[in-house]
C-alpha cells in the first residue's frame with residue numbers, strides 16, 4: 001500500500017514537472033522582432049542611368065545584340081535612378097576588384113547599420129547571446145561574423161554563425177536558425193545580419209544570362225534584433241507565427257536556374273536562367289502546401305476543399321480551370337512582403353496569389369528604390385509598409401523569399417502595435433508610388449533599337465554613352 005502511494009506521488013510529481021516544463025518551453029519558444037535597421041549607402045555610391053551607361057561602355061566584349069538585351073532588361077527591370085553599388089564599380093574597377101574593395105563594401109554596411117541598431121534599441125553589444133550573419137557570395141576567414149564580434153567587442157560566450165552560399169532567401173534561413181535556438185528555452189537575444197556582396201561578383205563577359213545579375217543586384221543590407229524573452233514582448237514590433245522552408249534543388253532545372261559558374265571563356269559570374277520565374281512558382285507551390293494550413297482560417301481551407309472536390313468530381317471537364325479552386329490568401333494575410341527578385345518574379349508571385357496592385361506595391365517600389373538587394377530585400381519591403389503606415393496592431397504580414405538552390409522560404413508575422421517608423425524610407429516615402437516607373441534609359445539609349453549590324457558604329461555610339 002505504502003509502495004503504491006509513493007509510486008502515485010512520484011508519478012504525479014513527474015507529470016507536474018512535464019506540464020511545467022511544457023509551459024516554460026512554450027513561453028520561451030516565441031520569437032519576437034524587437035526592431036530592424038536597413039542600410040542606406042552614401043549618396044556617392046548611387047547608380048544612375050549615366051553611371052550604368054559608363055559601365056556598359058567600359059565592357060569591350062559587348063556588341064549590338066548585347067546592347068539591345070541590356071536596353072530591354074534595364075528599361076523593364078523596374079529599377080529606378082537611386083539604387084546603390086559598391087565603390088569599385090563606381091570608380092570603374094569592376095573588372096579588378098581587390099579583397100579590400102570587397103571588405104570595404106561589407107564594412108560600410110556593418111559599421112553603420114549594426115551601430116544604428118544598438119543605438120535605436122538601447123541594447124549593448126555585450127547583451128547579445130547569438131549572432132547570425134548571412135552573406136552569400138563573400139566568405140573571408142576569419143568570418144564576417146567574427147569581424148562583427150571583434151568590432152563590437154561582444155561577449156566571449158556569444159554564439160556566432162556565418163552562413164554563405166544560401167542566396168536571396170537566406171535571411172529567413174537565419175531567422176529559422178534563431179527560432180530553433182530559442183526552442184532550447186534559454187532567454188536569448190539574437191542579432192541577424194543579412195546582406196550580399198556585389199564587389200567581387202561583377203560579371204564582365206557577354207553571356208546574357210550572366211549579364212542579367214549585373215542589371216538587377218544592388219548594394220543593401222539589414223540588421224535585426226530578435227528575442228524569446230517574454231519581458232521584451234511589449235517592446236517588440238512583431239511576433240513570428242510560423243516559418244516554412246522549401247528546397248526543390250533535387251530537380252536539375254531548379255538547382256541550375258540560379259548558379260555561380262564560368263561562361264564559355266572562363267569568366268565567372270552568376271547565371272540566372274530564363275526558367276527561374278517558373279522554378280520560383282514551383283518552389284512557391286510546394287511551400288504553400290505546408291504554409292496554407294498554418295495561416296489560413298478553417299473556413300477558407302474548408303471552402304478550398306469543397307471547390308477542389310467540386311472541380312474534380314462534379315465538373316471534371318473544368319479540371320484545367322484552376323481559378324475555381326483558387327485559395328483566397330487575403331482571408332489569412334493582411335500584407336504581402338515579397339522578395340524583389342525582378343519584375344517577372346514579383347509578377348509571377350502576385351498572379352499565383354491573386355494579389356492586387358496595392359498588395360504588390362511595396363515590393364515594386366522597393367525594387368525601384370533599392371534594386372534587388374538579395375537576402376535583405378524583404379526588410380526594405382517591410383520598411384516601405386511601415387513608412388506608409390500600413391502596419392496596424394494585429395495585422396498579419398506574410399514574407400515570401402526565393403533564392404538559389406532553389407529555395408522558397410516564407411514566414412508569417414503578427415504586428416504587435418501600430419508601426420510608424422520611417423527608417424531608410426523617411427526622406428523619400430512621399431514620392432512613392434511615383435507618377436511613372438519608366439526610367440530615362442529608353443529616352444537616352446533608344447537609338448540601340450534603330451541600329452542594325454550593318455549601320456552599327458561602336459565608336460560613335462560609345463561616344464554618346466560617355467556624355
Ligand SMILES: CC(C)(COP(=O)(O)OP(=O)(O)OC[C@H]1O[C@@H](n2cnc3c(N)ncnc32)[C@H](O)[C@@H]1OP(=O)(O)O)[C@@H](O)C(=O)NCCC(=O)NCCSC(=O)CC(=O)O
Nearest residue numbers: 076077167168208209272273274276341342343344403404
Ligand atoms: C529581366 C526582366 C526584367 C526582363 O523583363 P521583360 O519584360 O523585358 O521580359 P522578357 O521576358 O521579354 O525579357 C526580355 C529579353 O530578355 C531575355 N531574357 C529574359 N530573362 C533572361 C535570362 N534569364 N537569360 C537570358 N535572357 C533573358 C528574353 O528572352 C528577352 O529577349 P528577346 O527580346 O530576345 O526575346 C524580367 O524577365 C525578369 O524580371 N526576369 C527575372 C529576373 C530574375 O531571374 N530574378 C531573380 C534574381 S535571383 C534572386 O533574386 C535569388 C538568388 O539569387 O538567390
